[in-house]
Amino acid sequence: MHTLMIADDHPLFRDAIAAVIDAGLPGCHLLQADSLAEALHQATACEALDLLLLDLGLPDAEGLSGLQALREALPWLPVVIVSADQERHTILEAIDLGAVGYIPKSTPREALLAALAGILEGRIYLPPDIMRRPPATRPSSSPADLSPHLASLTAKQLEVLARLSRGASNKLIARELDIAETTVKTHVSAILRKLGVTSRVQAILVADQADLATRLAQHRKHRLDA
Amino acid sequence: MHTLMIADDHPLFRDAIAAVIDAGLPGCHLLQADSLAEALHQATACEALDLLLLDLGLPDAEGLSGLQALREALPWLPVVIVSADQERHTILEAIDLGAVGYIPKSTPREALLAALAGILEGRIYLPPDIMRRPPATRPSSSPADLSPHLASLTAKQLEVLARLSRGASNKLIARELDIAETTVKTHVSAILRKLGVTSRVQAILVADQADLATRLAQHRKHRLDA
DNA sequence: GATAGACTCCTTCTTTGGTAGGAGGCGAGA
DNA sequence: TCTCGCCTCCTACCAAAGAAGGAGTCTATC
Numbered sequence: 142m143h144t145l146m147i148a149d150d151h152p153l154f155r156d157a158i159a160a161v162i163d164a165g166l167p168g169c170h171l172l173q174a175d176s177l178a179e180a181l182h183q184a185t186a187c188e189a190l191d192l193l194l195l196d197l198g199l200p201d202a203e204g205l206s207g208l209q210a211l212r213e214a215l216p217w218l219p220v221v222i223v224s225a226d227q228e229r230h231t232i233l234e235a236i237d238l239g240a241v242g243y244i245p246k247s248t249p250r251e252a253l254l255a256a257l258a259g260i261l262e263g264r265i266y267l268p269p270d271i272m273r274r275p276p277a278t279r280p281s282s283s284p285a286d287l288s289p290h291l292a293s294l295t296a297k298q299l300e301v302l303a304r305l306s307r308g309a310s311n312k313l314i315a316r317e318l319d320i321a322e323t324t325v326k327t328h329v330s331a332i333l334r335k336l337g338v339t340s341r342v343q344a345i346l347v348a349d350q351a352d353l354a355t356r357l358a359q360h361r362k363h364r365l366d367a
Numbered sequence: 368m369h370t371l372m373i374a375d376d377h378p379l380f381r382d383a384i385a386a387v388i389d390a391g392l393p394g395c396h397l398l399q400a401d402s403l404a405e406a407l408h409q410a411t412a413c414e415a416l417d418l419l420l421l422d423l424g425l426p427d428a429e430g431l432s433g434l435q436a437l438r439e440a441l442p443w444l445p446v447v448i449v450s451a452d453q454e455r456h457t458i459l460e461a462i463d464l465g466a467v468g469y470i471p472k473s474t475p476r477e478a479l480l481a482a483l484a485g486i487l488e489g490r491i492y493l494p495p496d497i498m499r500r501p502p503a504t505r506p507s508s509s510p511a512d513l514s515p516h517l518a519s520l521t522a523k524q525l526e527v528l529a530r531l532s533r534g535a536s537n538k539l540i541a542r543e544l545d546i547a548e549t550t551v552k553t554h555v556s557a558i559l560r561k562l563g564v565t566s567r568v569q570a571i572l573v574a575d576q577a578d579l580a581t582r583l584a585q586h587r588k589h590r591l592d593a
Numbered sequence: 594g595a596t597a598g599a600c601t602c603c604t605t606c607t608t609t610g611g612t613a614g615g616a617g618g619c620g621a622g623a
Numbered sequence: 624t625c626t627c628g629c630c631t632c633c634t635a636c637c638a639a640a641g642a643a644g645g646a647g648t649c650t651a652t653c
Binding site: 295296297298320321323324327328340 | 598599600601602603604609
Binding site for chain 1: 445455459462463465467489490491492493494498499531533534536564566567568569571572
């Protein structure tokens with residue numbers, strides 16, 4: 142059937158989760174590792190591996206760095222995080238790094254088995270109870286504006302700047318925003334003037350210094366508040 | 368059974384998705400809205416609403432701002448995004464804002480129904496095919512080279528690329544390196560070809576992904592060692 | 594109703610960026 | 624020695640970027 146590996150430095154926990162899997166997903170072949178190095182070693186050797194259950198907090202891998210290392214070394218290997226950490230942020234970051242799921246250690250065994258089954262069938266699992274809670278009110282709004290420049294850009298100009306930052310040409314931006322290329326040029330010229338630079342490249346450098354994404358979100362928010 | 372609302376400004380698409388749901392999840396009560404304002408209005412009136420299918424691209428809500436507004440106005444209402452946009456980043460941002468799922472418009476009907484069913488049972492749905500792909504862009508910092516591209520650049524090309532990354536023009540680079548502008552162009556063309564991109568802006572994006580500074584230092588070190 | 598700003602688009606022009614191809618000099622290694 | 628890769632520079636040409644100036648629509652505001 143499937144081959145799974147459990148990477149956790151607590152033998153007791155490895156045994157516990159192995160028992161749950163044995164009972165709930167019979168026929169699975171289970172490997173165990175007590176460190177990231179060991180997991181990497183075994184995973185490299187074993188081609189049939191279907192899924193790695195990775196604990197955050199291995200001795201040789203602080204936090205998500207272990208996941209990152211794994212994704213770089215063995216991109217083909219699906220990894221699901223199993224952790225006591227229930228921070229929304231950690232969960233999202235894990236998914237961003239390419240994890241196929243995130244299972245809190247507090248998950249009841251039925252839910253855990255269902256999650257693993259879903260993942261083995263190709264789905265992504267996130268803990269519903271945590272993710273469905275509204276975000277715990279983000280810090281929001283930096284009152285002091287480091288760059289009066291960026292603040293003076295209009296909504297459309299920000300949209301254009303965002304695309305500049307992705308390396309888009311005027312032509313492509315025109316297509317994406319469904320406006321004429323000449324109009325894009327007009328916007329770009331305005332952006333350059335307001336930012337006090339002379340080329341799109343420099344505009345991009347200024348933009349990502351000031352964290353364009355944040356500003357875009359703020360702009361959207363302001364529009365809605367009004 | 369369940370009450371769903373579809374918010375999309377294309378009547379044809381609303382009808383299409385309504386037909387799929389009618390056939391696949393019989394007994395569901397379906398509402399429709401063609402704008403964010405309309406969706407907010409109906410959702411406020413209808414207490415029994417279980418799930419909102421929200422299109423990105425409504426006339427009165429650019430991108431994720433609509434989701435943001437909904438989450439603030441009606442935090443109790445589960446929202447699933449239905450969009451043509453398949454960017455990992457967009458998907459993650461949507462989940463971060465509290466969406467309970469993200470369904471690309473290209474999803475086949477069976478998968479769409481399964482996703483909706485899962486969501487109605489409390490799960491989170493993310494498109495596996497997109498999320499399981501390794502992130503396209505990630506700062507690496509590992510010794511293992513994910514970008515054989517950059518490694519293939521010669522010393523001079525790296526010098527040029529470093530200046531490109533600071534926003535320098537060909538002319539300026541020529542002055543700084545004391546070579547002809549045509550030579551700079553030759554280098555730039557070589558860089559673009561090796562990095563597989565078509566403009567200096569894109570080259571810069573690739574470069575600072577791969578931490579150019581580190582690489583430059585390494586290169587200088589090698590030269591000194593030799 | 595008038596004013597101002599934002600967005601749209603146009604033409605014209607110059608500068609910059611980028612490709613293609615050829616060519617000479619130089620140093621390392623077969 | 625001869626070859627190969629890198630650096631250098633050239634011409635010629637084309638595409639993209641950006642400046643300048645004018646102009647129409649719409650919306651919000653006074």
